[in-house]
Amino acid sequence: xxxxxxxxxxxxxxxxxxxxxxxxxxxxxxxxxxxxxxxxxxxxxxxxxxxxxxxxxxxxxxxxxxxxxxxxxxxxxxxxxxxxxxxxxxxxxxxxxxxxxxxxxxxxxxxxxxxxxxxxxxxxxxxxxxxxxxxxxxxxxxxxxxxxxxxxxxxxxxxxxxxxxxxxxxxxxxxxxxxxxxxxxxxxxxxxxxxxxxxxxxxxxxxxxxxxxxxxxxxxxxxxxxxxxxxxxxxxxxxxxxxxxxxxxxxxxxxxxxxxxxxxxxxxxxxxxxxxxxxxxxxxxxxxxxxxxxxxxxxxxxxxxxxxxxxxxxxxxxxxxxxxxxxxxxxxxxxxxxxxxxxxxxxxxx
Ligand code: NAI
Numbered sequence: 001x002x003x004x005x006x007x008x009x010x011x012x013x014x015x016x017x018x019x020x021x022x023x024x025x026x027x028x029x030x031x032x033x034x035x036x037x038x039x040x041x042x043x044x045x046x047x048x049x050x051x052x053x054x055x056x057x058x059x060x061x062x063x064x065x066x067x068x069x070x071x072x073x074x075x076x077x078x079x080x081x082x083x084x085x086x087x088x089x090x091x092x093x094x095x096x097x098x099x100x101x102x103x104x105x106x107x108x109x110x111x112x113x114x115x116x117x118x119x120x121x122x123x124x125x126x127x128x129x130x131x132x133x134x135x136x137x138x139x140x141x142x143x144x145x146x147x148x149x150x151x152x153x154x155x156x157x158x159x160x161x162x163x164x165x166x167x168x169x170x171x172x173x174x175x176x177x178x179x180x181x182x183x184x185x186x187x188x189x190x191x192x193x194x195x196x197x198x199x200x201x202x203x204x205x206x207x208x209x210x211x212x213x214x215x216x217x218x219x220x221x222x223x224x225x226x227x228x229x230x231x232x233x234x235x236x237x238x239x240x241x242x243x244x245x246x247x248x249x250x251x252x253x254x255x256x257x258x259x260x261x262x263x264x265x266x267x268x269x270x271x272x273x274x275x276x277x278x279x280x281x282x283x284x285x286x287x288x289x290x291x292x293x294x295x296x297x298x299x300x301x302x303x304x305x306x307x308x309x310x311x312x313x314x315x316x317x318x319x320x321x322x323x324x325x326x327x328x329x330x331x332x333x334x335x336x337x338x339x340x341x342x343x344x345x346x347x348x349x350x
Contacts, residue, residue: 019053038316039309054337083258086117105272120160128162138263145216150205157232172306
């Protein structure tokens with residue numbers, strides 16, 4: 001089903017309000033989810049609404065959080081999200097980081113006690129829109145085996161980066177530190193199709209092609225991705241005094257409890273280091289250089305990070321977003337949720 005950006009946002013907002021979220025919070029969550037869908041990141045779009053609604057309904061997302069931003073130094077602050085909607089907390093914390101970086105040249109804002117915040121590119125783009133570099137990392141539930149291990153320890157712990165270019169352009173890099181998201185395994189299960197042996201391992205820690213035998217996701221680039229996931233967990237968890245490693249609460253555990261997740265925003269004001277216009281010009285030059293390189297066999301063009309999503313976003317603005325029928329039917333239904341996610345174990349196959 002193809003729906004316009006405005007219609008999808010309205011459907012999501014209505015559903016979240018029905019589940020109990022105040023309208024301004026619902027508006028923000030809907031904006032972040034539709035941003036993801038419009039950019040082709042469907043794993044972090046409207047597909048998440050039913051899960052959020054169940055968590056709101058069961059009390060695991062605080063609908064009246066007391067947000068606080070406490071400055072802890074000239075460039076540092078801690079934002080307490082009070083287990084409110086993760087998108088709302090992460091967005092407000094980034095606003096705080098931007099205002100600190102405008103004054104002090106750099107900002108590091110720890111965002112603690114939040115629920116799932118979605119696609120991190122949304123938040124780093126807030127900084128790039130203000131002419132600054134944004135970096136954001138966050139914890140996710142334990143699903144990835146460490147390099148050489150058999151049990152999940154870290155989450156898919158994503159890393160995002162955005163830098164401003166000329167004329168409102170920007171470069172956006174946003175990746176999970178696992179080869180594939182869990183949604184890709186579910187997709188293969190639903191189609192009864194094998195998966196490449198580079199995505200996941202079975203109970204013994206052996207690479208598996210059987211999506212029903214998956215016991216843990218593999219980090220990107222072996223030991224290097226494992227190291228990046230560790231870095232993310234330390235920066236967004238250990239540093240903020242939050243549960244870390246496999247102590248991070250599962251996404252689908254007890255939905256009546258807050259998740260206490262952590263995220264870290266870093267904002268760098270280029271004017272503290274160089275001439276801003278020159279900086280933006282050189283970012284534009286980088287994008288242009290990459291686009292004009294000779295593509296390898298099988299490729300039409302070299303894209304800079306985020307470019308394909310930028311193009312998809314433009315296309316979505318014109319022609320709407322293709323949404324899976326099940327998700328659309330849920331959004332237009334009267335149902336708030338179908339008790340699907342409480343204490344659900346994604347590794348179970350029965
Ligand atoms: P992905 O694999 O689709 O893309 C990763 C990066 O590679 C992107 O910056 C993309 O622009 C770039 N890229 C991909 N193909 C390219 C090409 N052909 N040329 C140039 N660049 C290219 O993204 P992934 O790893 O599946 O992550 C998806 C989303 O999931 C992200 O938005 C991430 O923030 C989010 N996420 C959120 C979590 C949370 O707990 N909040 C946990 C894990 C992921």
